[in-house]
Amino acid sequence: MSDLTSDTTGDTGGLITPALVDLYLAPEDKDEALRALAQRLVAEGRVTDLDGFLADIAAREAQAPTGMGDGIGIPHCRSTHVTRPSLAFGRSARGLDFAAPDGRPADLVFMIAAPDGADDAHLRILASLARRLMDPAFTGALRAAESPLAVAALVNGEDAAPVAGSATVADGSADPETSVPTESSAVPETSAVSETSAVPEPSAAPGSAAPPGTPPGAEQPEAGVLRLVAVTSCPTGIAHTYMAAKALELAAARAGAVIAVETQGSAGTTALAPEVIAAADAVILAHDLEVRDRARFAGKPTVDVGVKAGVNRPDELVAEAARLVAEAGSGARPAGAAPTGTAAAAPARTGGSGEHWAHRLRRYLMTGVSYMIPFVAAGGLLIALGFAVGGYQIASAPSVLGHFDWTSSHSWAALLFQTGKASFGFLVPILSGYIAWAIADRAALAAGIVGGAVSAAVGAGFLGGIVSGLAAGFLVLWMVRWKVPRAIAGIMPVVVIPLLSVAAVGFLMFVLVGSPIASAMTGLTNWLNGLSGSNAVLLGLLLGAMMAFDLGGPLNKVAYTFAAGALTTAGATPDAGSLKVMAAVMAAGMTPPLGLALATVVRRRLFSAEERENGKAAWVLGASFITEGAIPFAAADPLRVIPASIAGSMTAGGLVMAFGSTLRAPHGGIWVLPLIGSPFLYLLAIAAGTLVTTAVVVLLKDLRRRRSEGPSAVLSASPAAEQADARGAAQPGGPRGTAPAGTAARRPAPLKG
Incomplete structure (x- = not known):
């Protein structure tokens, strides 16, 4: 029992x-x-x-x-x-x-x-x-x-007898994966048990303990058998993580391969043994979260996909891993496969099936931006406070290192400004460094940060930081695949790779691409400072649309990074065009949550109880320039919420540029109003954008409600759906697989491991 x-x-x-x-x-x-x-x-x-x-x-x-x-x-x-x-x-x-x-x-x-x-x-x-x-x-x-x-x-598992047809291990006993689970003998995190027979883990070094998940007494795999390791993870870490692991194990068994799977889920993680990874021919990463300690797999052929692919297409992933091994010329092959190429075959590649190159590029850039934002927010707010206390002339104040007066407001303003400026000095190096880190892990961090610092030094700005980060990441990714003598392998990650990659990226940024990018940035700065009339309004409309299109996603972050990067070029000029750009971006980012919050008040019956509750929080989130406050509404009804958000944000962004409002703080929302140029016109632009968002979303939802109440909708509606409408739930509609508005989350969906 x-x-x-x-x-x-x-x-x-x-x-x-x-x-x-x-x-x-x-x-x-x-x-x-x-x-x-x-x-x-x-x-x-x-x-x-x-x-x-x-x-x-x-x-x-x-x-x-x-x-x-x-x-x-x-x-x-x-x-x-x-x-x-x-x-x-x-x-x-x-x-x-x-x-x-x-x-x-x-x-x-x-x-x-x-x-x-x-x-x-x-x-x-x-x-x-x-x-x-x-x-x-x-x-x-x-x-x-x-x-x-x-x-x-x-x-x-109260019936001790295994389910008919369940997996068995070599001695004929029931496979614990498919029979009785108990608290004392729960499924191990790494397993290689197959559907039909025991498939042991890749062998450990002679004389060492068996790798995790290897059945007691199991034989080591024969020479020439494909050996795989895999990592699976999903946002909640409950279901897909473990289903993908099991699917990969069964697929490997069908292909005559052996596999050890590390599940980075809610039940904790038991890491793959180093000797298991060392013996593996290829790696399968089926994940929706970043793989922990990814550098362990550096240099091995890698199939990198989302966790759903691990559940739905495990056989394809195993076949892709076998193909990459064959191209790399490792000599391993699954049973019945054609012999692999020679040792001179092409080097192992990262990627494989499942994820488009554009998606990977977006992930690299988003990683860099996410690590950069704290430096932007802290530095920008400190600079803005320095200007608020000491005026724009504080930018030319001497260093506080030897000129600080405890009783002088001017000294305190200089301290705020100079500390914020120091934080801003890390903006481009951090962006570049963590783009490189996202591509090739810790080995690329030094080259990425140095490349970003050089980019800032030569005036190439954030565009140069993106170029240096990508260059450093892909350069190091290539270098870690070098086959070097054992005597050199130990110093590769700490001496050889940093030395060569930093030197190469420095040459690239100082000699080849730094100057052209710096010229482009200078031209961009001059253009921003000279914006007026219709050109400024068009830029405000475009930035507003980008801020609202994905509500905190990649396009939103591109617009924000553009504004924050331009902010660093503003100098002490009170009416610089880059200050107008920052003002437009912040106003456009505040509008979607505020407009949806207002809509839940003026037309309550169009929103579920959960959405009305979300609306209360959206007031504060929108006022604080947290565009993500609109995500629960968009997740529930994207076909109506996103167009409404875009319309409102374009209105706010365009009006801010037309009014000529300026902003030195890269964050803060309504709480940095004293730092805004033409504050009343700025508030008017936000109010107008909020009203447009409210009007459009109410109109679109009301049109859907009226259509659903028509004769054809009544005939096709199920009793359950009618009951849901009667309780105030949002009407049916939206793309397949999207949660209906009646069950919208109270907060943006968390990414929990």
Whole structure:
């Protein structure tokens, strides 16, 4: 008997009880079905706040669809409203649309609820369940179960006999991945057990202990067998992480390869042993979060994809890894594959199937920007405060190092200004350094930072920082793949790579590209300072559209970085064009949350209770220049919220440029109003943009409501959907896989590991 029938709290009932099973899940609408399952969790005392829990479920659904294919849906979340790890199960006769990749409606729905601070033992149980969902025998038994008691017994493992057709290890015993999970013997984080037989880990060094996950007494793989390691991770770290791991293990077994998988999920991480990584021929990274300590895999052929690809296309990923190994000429090959090339074959490559080069480039740039923003915010605000206290002439004040007077406001203003200027001095080096770090990890950090410093020194600015960061990253990525003698390998990451990469990037920025980029930046600065009339308004409209298009995403950050970079060139000129650009960008970024907050007040019935609650927070977020405050609304109804946000932000940005308002602070929103030139006109521009956003979103939502109330909509609407409308939920609509507005999250969906 499994010990899942009791837990550490002392009360009875395991991961699931018969009361949490609905074999006749009636609602045809997905959101109504989720509510019905959540109500069972509330009735059992496992969820304390129904609406709060459903908002967290909706936030996870908004990140990515949770349909897994083969008729399985796994809505899940980590929530402060969950008292203990739990599972509610529903079986739908007609199926529910969870936007699965194969388009098949889900007849099996597993609602996984994990507390925000769940202990590792309980989270390992949920991880084990996620792996078992990849076993057709297990899901088949659930489809055939005739009572809630039978379902609960299957999930909790109360029947000691393994499910028919489950995996077995070499000695014929049941595979723990697909039989009874227990708290004391939860699934290990790294495993190479196959569906049909034990597939051992890549061998460790002679005389060393077996790598994690290797079955006791298992034989080491034969020479010539493809050896793989993999890492899987997803935002919540509950389901996709472990399902991708299991899918890759089964795919490797089918290909005659061996694999060890490290799951960086909510149940903790047991890192792959160094000797396992060293023995591997290739790496598969199926992840939605940054892989921890990625430098471990440097120099090995790598397939880099999202976690959903690991679940849905594991065989393709294993085949791609085999192809990369063949191109690299490592000599390893899966059973039955053609011999690989010679040692002189092309070097290993990073990337592989799944992620387009443009997506990778965007990730590199976003990483650099994210590390740069704290320096911009701190430095810019300090500079702005220095000007507010000491006036614009404070820029020419002598160094406070030897001229500081404790009783002089002028000295304090100079201190603020000079500290902020020092922070701004790190802007371009940090941007460049962390772009390089995102590409090739720590080995590229020195070359990236030095390249950014040179870019700032020669006047190439943030454009030069982007160029130096990309150059440093790809240069180091190439260098770490060099095959060098063992005697030199030990000093490569600490001496050889930094020495050569810093020298090469310095030459690039000083001699080749620094001067042309500096000339371009000078021209850009002169153009900004000379903007007037219609040209300024057009720039404000464009920047406003960029700020609202993805509400804090890459395009938003490009516009913000452009404005912050231009701010560093403003000098002491009170009416410089770059100060107008910063003012326009901040006004445009404030407008979307403010407009949506106002809309929830003037037309409450168009928004759900959760969205009205979001609106209260959006007032403060918008006033503080946190554009992300509009994300819950956009996730719920993007086809109406995003166009409305763009219209309002373009209005605000264009009016600010027309009014000639200026701003020296790169952040702060309404709280830095004393630092704004022409503040009343600036507030007027924000108010106008807010009203436009409100008017457009109300108009679009009202048009949708009227269409849904038409005769054809009435005939096609399900009773569940009508009930949802009666409760004030947002109307059906929006792209497939997007969480309906009626279940919008109370906050932007968190990326939790």
